[in-house]
Amino acid sequence: MTNPLLDSSTRFRRRVTLxxxxxxxxxxxxxxxxxxxxxxxVVWLDFVLLPLGIVCFLAxxxxxxxxxxxxxxxxxPVAALALYQLGALTEFAFKGLMYGQGFSGTAMWFPLFYxxxxxxxPYRRALVASSLYFGFALLVLLSSLPLALSGGxxxxxxxxxxxxxxxxxxxxxxxxGFRLNx
Amino acid sequence: xxxxxxxxxxxxARRRLTLWLLGLTAAAAxxxxxxxxxxxxxxxxxxxxxxxxxLCALIFWTLLRLGRMSTALAELCVVSIFxxxxxxxLLEFTLNGYIYSHGFGGTAIWFPLFYxxxxxxxNxxxxxxxxxxxxxxxxxxxGISLPNALMGGLLQxxxxxxxxxxxxxxxxxxxxxxxxxxYRQRFYAMRTLAQTDSLTGLAxxxxxxxxxxxxxxxxxxxxxxxxxxxxxxxxxKSVNDLYGHSxxxxxxxxxxxxxxxEVRIQDTVGRLGGExxxxxxxxxxxxxxxSLAEHLRRTIETVTVYEELLxxxxxxxxxxxxxxxxxxxxxxxxxxxxxxxxxxxxRVAVVS
Numbered sequence: 001m002t003n004p005l006l007d008s009s010t011r012f013r014r015r016v017t018l019x020x021x022x023x024x025x026x027x028x029x030x031x032x033x034x035x036x037x038x039x040x041x042v043v044w045l046d047f048v049l050l051p052l053g054i055v056c057f058l059a060x061x062x063x064x065x066x067x068x069x070x071x072x073x074x075x076x077p078v079a080a081l082a083l084y085q086l087g088a089l090t091e092f093a094f095k096g097l098m099y100g101q102g103f104s105g106t107a108m109w110f111p112l113f114y115x116x117x118x119x120x121x122p123y124r125r126a127l128v129a130s131s132l133y134f135g136f137a138l139l140v141l142l143s144s145l146p147l148a149l150s151g152g153x154x155x156x157x158x159x160x161x162x163x164x165x166x167x168x169x170x171x172x173x174x175x176x177g178f179r180l181n182x
Numbered sequence: 183x184x185x186x187x188x189x190x191x192x193x194x195a196r197r198r199l200t201l202w203l204l205g206l207t208a209a210a211a212x213x214x215x216x217x218x219x220x221x222x223x224x225x226x227x228x229x230x231x232x233x234x235x236x237l238c239a240l241i242f243w244t245l246l247r248l249g250r251m252s253t254a255l256a257e258l259c260v261v262s263i264f265x266x267x268x269x270x271x272l273l274e275f276t277l278n279g280y281i282y283s284h285g286f287g288g289t290a291i292w293f294p295l296f297y298x299x300x301x302x303x304x305n306x307x308x309x310x311x312x313x314x315x316x317x318x319x320x321x322x323x324x325g326i327s328l329p330n331a332l333m334g335g336l337l338q339x340x341x342x343x344x345x346x347x348x349x350x351x352x353x354x355x356x357x358x359x360x361x362x363x364x365y366r367q368r369f370y371a372m373r374t375l376a377q378t379d380s381l382t383g384l385a386x387x388x389x390x391x392x393x394x395x396x397x398x399x400x401x402x403x404x405x406x407x408x409x410x411x412x413x414x415x416x417x418x419k420s421v422n423d424l425y426g427h428s429x430x431x432x433x434x435x436x437x438x439x440x441x442x443x444e445v446r447i448q449d450t451v452g453r454l455g456g457e458x459x460x461x462x463x464x465x466x467x468x469x470x471x472x473s474l475a476e477h478l479r480r481t482i483e484t485v486t487v488y489e490e491l492l493x494x495x496x497x498x499x500x501x502x503x504x505x506x507x508x509x510x511x512x513x514x515x516x517x518x519x520x521x522x523x524x525x526x527x528x529r530v531a532v533v534s
Contacts, residue, residue: 108348161287
């Protein structure tokens with residue numbers, strides 16, 4: 001027996017997953033293109049952007065072909081997103097860019113992890129995953145801060161962006177973890 | 183009533199969280215203002231809106247803390263100020279060309295926070311409209327200034343990526359939030375279906391058992407007992423046989439309606455199945471439980487149900503005893519019910 005409520009929900013979820021995969025892939029490819037072709041930046045992590053885009057599209061393709069479950073098609077890009085974001089943050093912090101330039105607009109992808117995990121995982125697991133994600137980001141800050149202080153990397157203009165970044169992440173965690181799930 | 187108590191707990195949790203959010207908002211705005219002031223002075227929209235945000239967040243925090251303001255109103259005010267500040271910043275930075283030369287800065291991370299805040303605050307459809315309006319406004323603001331930026335050669339290559347990422351990320355956040363909200367709606371709809379008796383709209387057996395377990399845990403912790411009243415309509419089979427099942431269903435609905443109107447606000451009425459109903463009575467001792475059971479029996483006996491039909495009810499009352507399982511408690515209520523039936527029906531039997 002089918003449940004029309006569940007069926008429509010699954011169909012809707014599938015449609016949105018496909019769209020999100022497409023957007024994620026597009027964003028990654030565009031970032032890669034602008035970094036290498038337009039801005040001509042050379043950062044090792046940018047090499048990860050293209051694989052991230054490919055992972056998104058591959059997951060999309062496999063899902064369309066019915067070779068990958070909906071759940072895996074959703075979780076693989078989320079894991080790729082988390083790895084990329086945390087990797088980029090680590091590199092950004094330990095190279096001193098975070099303290100010298102502050103975050104750019106692309107940092108707004110960072111908190112996307114929270115709605116994604118709370119959407120895809122059971123509540124408790126999502127809470128653990130998002131705590132680990134934010135905990136790692138906090139660890140990056142705390143471990144790179146002494147280096148930044150001793151190396152004189154910190155510029156006043158970057159402080160605001162760093163503070164805003166961490167405060168926003170707390171807001172997202174609180175909202176998704178304790179408000180929207182209640 | 184249990185739902186009232188539950189919603190009161192939720193309201194308290196919501197209030198605590200809003201206090202946190204207000205504190206964080208004030209901290210964020212204060213940091214932004216202080217740092218800007220130290221670097222080159224605060225200009226444009228931020229010169230007015232950041233101090234206003236700090237002030238409002240602190241005032242709302244105080245009023246909420248003192249219980250002089252509702253949580254919903256505090257949230258609404260913060261979201262409104264937040265939206266004005268974000269769109270104001272966007273307008274200023276696009277009109278002065280900053281975005282086209284530098285792209286979006288790290289503070290753009292706040293922009294999509296509007297979506298979860300709005301969906302948290304208002305109903306799904308309204309939140310979706312507001313969010314779409316918010317996103318559309320940002321596109322309009324950007325679109326207005328883009329021709330000038332292109333003609334004036336303001337657009338720098340290194341700004342393209344942050345600009346595109348900004349809009350892509352916003353669309354993604356909104357899509358996700360929309361999906362999230364739809365899931366919540368479906369979840370509540372399914373939960374209601376799973377816990378409600380479709381004929382009477384009362385709590386079904388599944389929900390009743392869960393509520394008894396909750397009450398049992400509370401009784402173990404607080405030492406305050408509770409009672410269950412099991413009601414069974416007398417000779418209900420003959421109602422079905424004589425008048426048909428549609429009349430029988432009507433009688434069950436009418437009885438459900440009557441019971442709901444007569445119990446205390448903290449009690450829960452449910453249908454166990456067939457013509458059996460259950461009233462869960464938190465804090466109920468033998469006297470209170472017997473008194474309510476007798477009141478319900480008399481009410482049903484004296485009122486004409488479904489046009490001209492008179493029905494009576496037998497009631498078995500069981501009081502919670504330490505160490506009782508829900509099954510054991512229900513079995514005692516059941517034995518009380520059959521005692522009432524044996525003794526001639528239309529009566530109450532209490533089993534301690």
